[in-house]
Amino acid sequence: MKALEVRNISKMFPGNLANDNISFSVEKGEIFAIVGENGAGKSTLMNIIYGIYTPTAGEIYVNEQKARIRSAEDAIQLHMGMVHQEFMLIPRFTVAQNVVVGDEPRKGIFFDYTRAVREVKELSDKVSMTVDATAITGDLPVGIQQRVEILKVLRRGAEILIFDEPTAVLTPEETQDLFVTMRKLQSQGKTILFISHKLKEVMDIADRIAVLRRGKVQGIVNKKDTNEEELARMMVGRNVVLEIPRVEASVGPVAFSCHDLRVKNVRGMETVRDVSFDVRGGEIVGIAGVQGNGQDELVNAMIGFTRPTSGSMELNGKSMRLVTTAELRRQGMSYITEDRARRGLVMPYTVRDNSVMGQHLNAPFSRGLRMDYDKIAEFAEGKVKEYDIRPGDVTDTAGSLSGGNQQKLILARELSLPHNFLIASQPTRGLDVGATEFVYRKLLEEKKSGKAILLISLELSEILGLSDRILVMFEGHIVGETTPDKTTEEALGLLMLGVGVDRKVVS
């Protein structure tokens, strides 16, 4: 039986056909993956199925009945549930409270918390998803929080579950746990739609795969009849080399160094402890680690957002421990952030205005107090061509670009600043294959031109493929240093989890 079928769905946004005549059907009990680059129309499609957007044309059938889905409530009525990429959880609530919120068990007019805890326990046992119903949600690791989200959806009676890029926020181990959960749900007859752009994962979990490109279905394939390369080709419309070429460059003098650096996070906990390393010109130093082991705080200290509590930091021989971001940038630091919306770009600003932020006080972009928007436009036009930023109109807002093009814009800006030290913090997070490859190429070009690069990443393949030296960060310490030819993903993975690390060093 077909649990879900979409027929000829189209969605028109002003000036953009996000979904173009999409049709597919999902059998009951199937794990059906939808893959595509950023901006291929996956999220739009899911939002249509879930009733958040109204399609311009087309029909949806649930359990072979024509369905009228005008809101998320309608979708829930039809036993559909969405596990969002950004969790819709209240951090200060307990797990049980979060799971039942919106449909709470009551005793008279009061909330029956005891029953809520019991219900959640029963539910999590039934689907064998272990989670402590009384824990405070905000304290749990991301992977467990996602389970809470799944439980919430199941409790509302979901038979068709939509996972919108669920692995984007997970560590590799958490991803494996999620897949175990998904298979369990499948064995209980649930139907799963899995949205992703990570081909390896899709090949791991899905039964069938639909590939979306520019709003159109490029093809629907059985997992056993295909492979990653074919999917990649369908996604981007050309052959993609996922192999990272080795680039040799002569190693220059030390550009950045830090010694015994200690940094506290916003809650006053010391999350970077006695970190020392240096980065030389012409080399890429990779910092591997599971998210939340002090990388964010280290970066914050390096870009002048937080003051280290002790230790020293030098950029090109000058102490940089107590200076502003502006001063660091003047001294030759560039910074590529993973958080494009928060830190990377001013989203309502145009491509043009974003392209010079940070060097807008320099000639020729301004003279004295006066901005020269014509010169800036000229510069931006050049960068748009050089970096192939699409759609290519410098008067579009940054917010209207796809994730990959936003990252290209950030690269264009950061690499055109006068710099000799580049911090690349998860530079390919959330990017599709094409854009990822582009970022790799640019980083290697940087290395070749003698720049010092610090690469912080959660993707081991990226760390191994790009780095000349690898530092492993665990609970705020650098617990190991190695080179790509002396290690493997498995060995790094163990170090990242603190296996084999002398506990005395850590505590």
Next chain:
Amino acid sequence: MSENSGTNKFLRIFGIDSQGRKRRDPLNVWVPLISIALALVVGMIVIAVSGRNPFRAYALLFGDSGLIPGGSAWPREFAELLIKSAMYIATGLAIALAFKGGLFNIGAEGQFWVGAIVATFFGYWSPVAGAFGNMATALGSMAWIAQLLHGAICIILGMLAGGAWAAFAGFLYVKRGVNIVIGTIMLNWIAWFLITNWLVTGPMTPPTQTFTSGTYYVADTAKLFRIMMPTRLNTSIILVLLAAYATWFLLYKTTIGYEIRAIGHTANIGMEAPRAQGINVNRRIVQMMFFSGCLAAMGGCFFILGMQYQFPNTATMGYGWTGIGVALIGQSEPIGVVLAGLFIGALRTGATSMQVANIPKTFSNIIEGLAVGFIALQVAVRYYLVKFLQRRRAHADPPAEQEAAA
């Protein structure tokens, strides 16, 4: 739409185009116009419900607002319209500028009065006033030079004081995390009571007068030039238009404006793109508050040097509050603020005449409030407007829609 056509260039000068938006959004113009129209319609209903003739009320309101030339009373009404509008535009610009930087400077009221009292002081304080008086006598027929200088000094010092008052709230915000709305509103009351309950009834009152008579009168040299005799129309409207242009220039042509707008766009919690690019956000916020305070204080200077010539004991608050409405109706764009300020000025000028027809003055306030209310509902107004336009487009081009639906 050609970028270089004359109209567009004109609009661009006055900031309709906020630097490089590709398709200038016509909704930005339509939303305030529709809000005002809705306010007028609802206002009519309110007047009608109260048993009065709305057409007569509007005829009187707008007939005597100074907007429509003609009649012997018109020059005076026109002068009143511009004098009032100049002050509302000044406070409106102050609030609009802060809005652009992502802050709600609700303290324009206090900054207005700080500007007013400082202008008063330097208007009458004998070392200054005396010097300019002597200068005027010495210059004879060129006495206008002394008047120009004295007036300018009073306005500049008043603006600096108002700017400092606002910058202090900005300083508390960036250094101590004091919410800007709370900080400025507190400073409003501090300013207001310091001025009215102490300065105006105490040290700045002439000893021979009773405490109800307000401060000393400013010297003649401190008064703004009159530009349309016999009305009391003065140069304030010209100065405020220059200020509007300066605000536009600051926002859209300077590095400071570029940074202020970037900060404003990212002022939501946690957005830190400007900071990550090396912009000194805290310094810019204090500067922006300073500029904002200067603009509000300018209105206060007009109040004293153009109208009252002293700080009267009867002054009532409201210029800064009105500025909030002006900034909202004007969509925080300098040209919009100018137009909105004229609109509010017209309502206030015409309100008195309505009383003749036994229609309370407050009805003009109701219209004002409704206009701001509809602006506050602009998301809804936009939504229905877009829907309406879409339906019209679908109507004009039915085959595609039907084909898609089939």
